[in-house]
Amino acid sequence: MTPFGYARAADRADALARVGSGARVLGGGTNLVDLLRQNVEQASELVDVSRLEGAIRESDDGGLLIDASVRNATLAAHPLVRHRYPVLARALLAGASAQIRNMATVGGNILQRTRCMYFYDVEGARCNKRQPGAGCDAMDGFNRYHAVLGASDQCIATHPSDMCVALAMLDAVIHLSGPDGERSVPLTDFHVLPNATPQTETVLKPGELITGVELPPPSAAVTHSEYRKVRDRSSYAFALISVAGGLAIAEGRITEARIALGGVAAKPWRATRAETALVCVAPTPDAFLAAIREELVGARPLSGNGFKIGLAERTVVAVLGALAGARA
């Protein structure tokens, strides 16, 4: 760890000014501090935004506005989240540990970095994300947790967040503020695939802050939704595969399907192809399987993670099956 300065942001303007002059944003620090200690990242100044106002309120159209500094634990426990967006509460509670969720912020969760062990091993391993062009030791190494969708020959890392899988399924929009003013980006467009530049992970511009997340009013499939995370131990482990699913069914036909996958790619993966394939069909296991297979045609297994493709299929079929069964 390199010595750095620390300041607590007085307000958003103060935070923006400091970020504009090169400070790194500190949320709960549960990821950034580890990265600094292991010299994966360096900072000369930190600006702590975790004590800025963190409100959760209903928007005019019946959606939800969540400030970036809201803690993961607070968000998961909020009654509006639990009743209207159950998939989000479940996804949050499936992540990390109670202690980490008490510290972690919404902004930090979205911007947390991959857990690839080679990315973390600054002294001992090559990583294109850390050092573009250096090579990737994960490619032929331990890649059980790595991507089966959207990877490139430069990088096969996954985005580890559970919360973001639910946000992707919910059509969440991220609010940003920066030197050029404010803008909004759908969560599904916020993270980017590695391609030739794995060091670029999001569309966040230099000097920009995440200020909040907006959820549209819950649709029928959101109200009837589920999050299932498959992992190596019952808690405190990252997803091998996770599925956020929601279904609306009328007169024996699916009217709305929402599916997002975690643990498969460098971004939370909204399974739009599968969703399209399910509209207007009868909710049967065969239909679910056909739909997710369509989503996964492009999936490419690595040496250690081929099981993920079948696991994703089975988990999606199980989640949707449970939702359809519960509705019927």
Added chain:
Amino acid sequence: MTKLQNAIIGGVRAVLGHVPASWLPGGTPDPLIDKRVSLGGQQSRIDGPDKVRGAARFAAEVPMENLLYAAFVHSTIARGRIADLDVSAAEAAPGVALVMTYRNAPKIGVPPPIGITNLKAAGNHTLPIMQDPEIRWNGQVVAVVLAETREQAEHGAALVRVRYDAAPARTRFEEGKASAYTPESMLVERNRLDKGDASRKLAEAAFTIDAVYTTPWENHNPIEPHAATLVWREGKLIVHDATQMVHGTAGSLANIFGLKAGDVHVSSPYVGGGFGAKGLWDHQILGAAAAKLAGRPVRVTLSRASMHRLVGGRTQTEQRVALAADADGKLKALLHHGYGVKPLHSVCDEGFSLTGRSLYASESFDVVQHYVDLDLLANSFMRGPGETPGTFAIECAMDELADALGMDPIELRRCNAASRDPVSGAPHSQNAMMEAYDLGAARIGWDRRMAKPGTRREGEWLIGMGCATGTFPFTRMPGTSVRITIDAAGGAHVASAAHEMGMGTATVQRQHAADRLGLPLDRVTVIIGDSSLPFASFAGGSSQTASLAAAISAASGKLATELMRLAGNDTPLAGLKSSEVEFADGGLRSVEDPARHESFASILRRSGRGELSVVGESGAPLEILKYSMHSTSANFCELRVSEITGEIRVDRLVGAFDCGRILNAKTATSQFKGGMIMGLGMALTEETLLDERTGRIMSTSLADYHVPVHLDVPDIDVLWTDIPDPRTPLGARGIGEIGTTGVAAAIANAVFNATGKRVRDLPLTLDKLI
């Protein structure tokens, strides 16, 4: 170990076979087997309140003036030489006092290896430490940075630049097998065992199974990372350490630094978990060297990553087990072959092939194990070395055999239970394995188990039950000694350089001393964990309790003699021999006539003594060469496996133990449960990710190295037979390690019962089940 050792031990065994039992230690059963007041109770740990309050001082917390903090730079290649070493930026960094490398490190010797011949040696490897530019494993320390704060030291360490000339390294297990070596002996046993023509019986038997089982590298993760605070004073070295071998550490450091034995003082009153990990590794040696060079005290606290790079773990194993049986299930042959890693510089035998030599009455045996020599950090001791991976292979194979025979797995064990040692023919000192099975089976409700796999389900969950035997040998360490001091008020103070890693050492020996000396608990104190106290061997091999018990027992005999001498003629005890008196009511009394009694305080007062001290020692453990002395356990598991995701959820574990008498129900339960949870971790999640391309461990954090979380740990029932072993002090055998053995097999067997899938490769991660 050597052929010579085999010959000597073989000779002693042969002689002892003819020596009457009464001549040997434990020849007459310990009277405290039955006469118990405090023993067998539920005493809480005496170190508990201080630990809960944060008042117990651990090695990294000892206050010290003028302290420097150490951070390590680790090598990133497995073999080669340091070509370039630039420490200038580190030396110039804020707060940095010193950077030590092979260029300026003091000249020191190599660690003396742990072994049965030198109980004051504790080296886990025998390599030079920072004496030359050679790199011998990936993770070896190449520079130590000392600074005013820990953060400054870590910053400095990040600024050290090292360039290597890499040499070809042997880091792949599969390739190393081709040139594996075969040691002559394994602990005190001959390695090769060939008895009764196993190959013919395997070829001819009605039922056989023959399979290969693998277990991965595992790393230690005690809650307290390794730490030491070291200071040199007038040429003497003082070490506040976290160690399970106080005297071994002191003796080794003296040897390495060329000091007299008494010139190293090691203090380690509390250890935050040992499990075999808390021995002598490079960090204490480098810390002492750096403190010498800097002329200031040094604190070393290993990060989790440094721990994984410097403290050896359990080797991976590959074990072939073949069993042959007749139609009734009687074992005709037991074959156990296999490989583990033991670099030539390592001292630890992972003797998994010892497991099957004592468990079952097979007609023939074919057993041998081989070691692979790789350029890796020395493998080391981890709870239940040998038997922990060994029981996984043997006990899964037994389950496979039961399935092939269409027999209940418990009945298969029953019909093969040995009535004496199946190899040497030596009698058991005590063995009630099947009683343990019966206790455990009743508790878990074994009759609910479906014989046919895959037939019980609840929704997506397939439910199964499994069982497996656990086992661990009895040992007692020679040389372990205690001093008992009786004070003027008649209280007793027991002192020994023994170890408290959280298991209740002082608590239980206090109970023991109270009962032995006829005192109430509150009149007895126990002090341990310091090399200024009488010698004690390491806390390992589940031997500490028995060794201390033997020493206290010996000391109490001397105490009686001394007190009788002091008592003289002016006492109600006048005229009695020390064999005619016993300890009772805070003094001595006549065995024949309990009314003849005099208290310790009175004897001391009359003889004008302020206090009286005696030292007693645990003698040579000859009993283990005459008797077959093994604890056994019956492990049971009930679990669910998701048909969709392959995830396993363990719902219940039951462990029924036959370990002699239990001395303290509370601390014993805690030991057994902790051991079983380690077995659960081994079964389900634990695996060191060693990248064979580089010999580098990648899973160096608790996020990547998966130990069980609370939610993985089910209800655990612990039961015991409590049948005394008449050949051991207090009738007890060790209980520290057996808890871990057999658990992984019980879980794997339950997975088979649930799903019909036989996974022979640990850990049982979900990808192996879908």
